Amino acid sequence: MLDVLAGRPLVALTGAGLSTDSGIPDYRGPGSPRRTPMTYQEFVSGPGAQRRYWARSHVGWARMAHAAPNAGHRALAALEACGVLRGLITQNVDGLHSEAGHRYLIDLHGRIDTVVCLGCRERTPRAALQERFAALNPGFLEAAAVEIRPDGDAELDDVEGFELAWCTSCGGVLKPDVVFFGENVPRERVARAYALVDDLVPVGGALLVAGSSLTVMSGLRFVRHAHKHGVPVVIVNRGTTRGDDLATLLVDAGCSDVLPALVPAAA
Numbered sequence: 001m002l003d004v005l006a007g008r009p010l011v012a013l014t015g016a017g018l019s020t021d022s023g024i025p026d027y028r029g030p031g032s033p034r035r036t037p038m039t040y041q042e043f044v045s046g047p048g049a050q051r052r053y054w055a056r057s058h059v060g061w062a063r064m065a066h067a068a069p070n071a072g073h074r075a076l077a078a079l080e081a082c083g084v085l086r087g088l089i090t091q092n093v094d095g096l097h098s099e100a101g102h103r104y105l106i107d108l109h110g111r112i113d114t115v116v117c118l119g120c121r122e123r124t125p126r127a128a129l130q131e132r133f134a135a136l137n138p139g140f141l142e143a144a145a146v147e148i149r150p151d152g153d154a155e156l157d158d159v160e161g162f163e164l165a166w167c168t169s170c171g172g173v174l175k176p177d178v179v180f181f182g183e184n185v186p187r188e189r190v191a192r193a194y195a196l197v198d199d200l201v202p203v204g205g206a207l208l209v210a211g212s213s214l215t216v217m218s219g220l221r222f223v224r225h226a227h228k229h230g231v232p233v234v235i236v237n238r239g240t241t242r243g244d245d246l247a248t249l250l251v252d253a254g255c256s257d258v259l260p261a262l263v264p265a266a267a
Contacts (some may be wrong), residue, residue, distance in 0.1 A: 001258070002235055002265050004249050009195045009205035012076055012098070013222055014090045015212025017237055021070040021256040024094055041181035044118070049165060055140070055159035057176065058133045061126060062141055064112070069100035072210065072255035075263050077101040084266040086205070087196040091161060091212060091219050106193050108185055108218060110178035111255075119172025130175065131163060136163035162165045185218050198227050206232040206248075209257045214243040223247075 014159055016024070016190060042049045069077075077100040079085035087104045090097050093112040097105055112127045140162060167174055179185050197207060207226040214220040214235075223243040226233050232248040235241055236258050244250055 001234060001236075001249060001251055002261070004173075004232055005206055005208070005262065006265060008232070009203050010079065010208050011084055011200055011205065012079075012088045012208045013211055013212060013219055013221060014076070014088065014092060015214075015237075016092060017211025017213070017218045018072050018255045019067070019070070019092055019094055019096055019211070021072065021254065022067045022094075022096060023182045024067055025171045038180055040182040042182075043175065043180060044173070050163055051158050054133065054164060054174075055137075055162040058130065058137070058162075059141060061112070061130055064094065065127070065130075067094060067096065067219045068136065069096045069152065070256050073100040075259035076210070078263045079266055080104060082263075082266055083219060084262075089193045089196065089219075089222060091216075093176075101159065105134070106189055108179075108189055108193060110176070112176050112178055114177040115174050116177040117167035117172045118175055119167060120170040122167065122169050123177060124168075126176065132165045133163075136165060140180070144150060154203060158236070161176060177253060179218075193222055197222055197231065200228050200231045204211050206234060209233065209235040209237065209241070209243065210259060211237055213239065 015190050038049065043053055049154050071097050076097070080088070080102055085104075087106070088097060088102055089106045089108055091108050093107070095111050095113050114123050115126050117122050118207060133211050143154050144161060165174060166172065199205070208221065209223060214223060220247065221234055221240055223246050228247040233243070234247055234249045234251070235243060235247045236251040236253065236255055237250065238254055
């Protein structure tokens, strides 16, 4: 890996596998149970679906909010600090890259720590909504013993009686400011991500994929774009990915084990 990446400017594309060592489970890593995230169309279908989502998210957020950056996050932040990593595109919504200190970051799928009103589009902190849910549903959080998902959701059977909170400005429906399945990533974010990859071409840079199975097109398209333009692609991930045939090098290992080795080599 060091032979391929040595001396090259980098752009990183990260996925849920990077955050597993922070206690946030992966959707598609080896041994992960099958999960079906709520789609946007289901979420906007009415209060029943919204109650199911927010009850589970209320429990999941209480635990996910305590996650901290791991060695993989810190290694990528160190590569940015020393000028090797020129940008980072993350498919994760957990905000751990920002917490690790990244400045040049594209949150491709948004951030779970922000809430958006589907009516007036006002954005507010997720922590404030958590407090509102706690006040509306006393004891609900303490009674739940569940498994947490990568998007901060949780497995819950009984959500009847969970009280929803609405936008304090217009009374509209609140949604986490993340891209649900069935939604499109905003064009501006996609354009900025493509531009990061394009900028690697004249400087002989490489694309480093960390912790992504590249199952969904939102991430795979940047790997295809890099390969099309002759940019080397290095994939660090446990298990196979949809982009394996496009990679210059595959490293079947955990990000926390592998990425820190890049830092002394770049210093």
